[in-house]
Amino acid sequence: PIVLGIESSCDETGAGLVRDGVLLGHAVASSMDEHARYGGVVPEIASRAHLHALRPVVGQALDEAGLRLSDIDAVAVTTGPGLSGALQVGLAGAKGIAYALGVPLHGVHHLAGHVAADTLEHGPLPNPCMVLIVSGGHTSLLRVRSLARDPIAHLGDTLDDAGECFDKVARAFGLPYPGGPAIDQAARTGDPRAVDFPRPLPGSYDFSFSGLKTAAARWAEGHPGRELPVANGAASLQEAIADVLTRKAVAACVEHGVGTLVVVGGVAANSRVRSLAEERCQAAGINLRVPPLKLCTDNGAMIAAVGDLLVRAGAEPAPLNVSIDPSAPLEYAALHPVSTT
Numbered sequence: 001p002i003v004l005g006i007e008s009s010c011d012e013t014g015a016g017l018v019r020d021g022v023l024l025g026h027a028v029a030s031s032m033d034e035h036a037r038y039g040g041v042v043p044e045i046a047s048r049a050h051l052h053a054l055r056p057v058v059g060q061a062l063d064e065a066g067l068r069l070s071d072i073d074a075v076a077v078t079t080g081p082g083l084s085g086a087l088q089v090g091l092a093g094a095k096g097i098a099y100a101l102g103v104p105l106h107g108v109h110h111l112a113g114h115v116a117a118d119t120l121e122h123g124p125l126p127n128p129c130m131v132l133i134v135s136g137g138h139t140s141l142l143r144v145r146s147l148a149r150d151p152i153a154h155l156g157d158t159l160d161d162a163g164e165c166f167d168k169v170a171r172a173f174g175l176p177y178p179g180g181p182a183i184d185q186a187a188r189t190g191d192p193r194a195v196d197f198p199r200p201l202p203g204s205y206d207f208s209f210s211g212l213k214t215a216a217a218r219w220a221e222g223h224p225g226r227e228l229p230v231a232n233g234a235a236s237l238q239e240a241i242a243d244v245l246t247r248k249a250v251a252a253c254v255e256h257g258v259g260t261l262v263v264v265g266g267v268a269a270n271s272r273v274r275s276l277a278e279e280r281c282q283a284a285g286i287n288l289r290v291p292p293l294k295l296c297t298d299n300g301a302m303i304a305a306v307g308d309l310l311v312r313a314g315a316e317p318a319p320l321n322v323s324i325d326p327s328a329p330l331e332y333a334a335l336h337p338v339s340t341t
Ligand code: ATP
Pocket: 009, 010, 081, 082, 110, 111, 114, 134, 135, 136, 137, 138, 163, 164, 165, 166, 167, 178, 179, 180, 181, 184, 265, 266, 267, 269, 270, 271, 296, 297, 298
């Protein structure tokens, strides 16, 4: 079956087409530039941009795949978590397409999409595997079995901030929005040992980034009148974040005897997170999987990937009056997981 995935939870409008675990085509439009002058995503602007972009993006994905709308066998859509107005636009579009074509609709958890993104590059996930997800709004260490069937176990979660820590510190450093890529870029010429930023919550699988964020802002304030050594600050911050993330993830794999670590979400695009994860997994004999850069940040292909797993597992479709859930907890990949009873 050919599954269309639609993503609209934040500022990216994404559409992807997946058949039997294979990505056939996808397209993403971003309203990021429209938010840059405000220093963060403005929900109303994002919703309107989704409205304009949705149909063209679906068309582009179909063109890339060499398919027509009528070739689609099922539609998967992000129902949460995310910005409510943004989610509503994607869900309304997905319902329209599913209803018009007479095909099933599946509601997908956005973070499960981030996890499934990796399957489009590296094939099915081993069962079990450990997943470190670090995205704009979430940081969790998860034990994942079958995405389509099993509940997702949380070994640890962030107590405060997540990937947006990069964006907030970038602002304090005078770097442009979005901060993640800007810090990554600035860090290239910096010394990661220049500033000794804190490594919070050692010995726990939970995360905390608010202290680190404050420490970085204080450090920036401590350089008045002089040129701020941004490269050193960026490199040191990135090192502290990569250190904490990869140390905990590898420790969890070792403690639980899980042989594969999958690192996903927007922050998995960070070059130091990727290289330190590689180093530490190799040393611990753990198989590391990280999606290609373009599939780390929000896209429709990852939602199609979850939809494809659900369809092939025989999951019950969502009713056409299904609603969004802006703060959906990550318990299952789907709104209507395959019944295991
Ligand atoms: P969520 O998935 O939690 O709802 P989101 O969808 O907004 O949030 P993602 O698209 O997964 O988040 O990731 C965006 C985040 O990734 C932003 O905070 C951005 O700064 C960060 N990011 C992107 N590239 C990099 C990078 N190279 N280094 C660090 N962070 C990065």
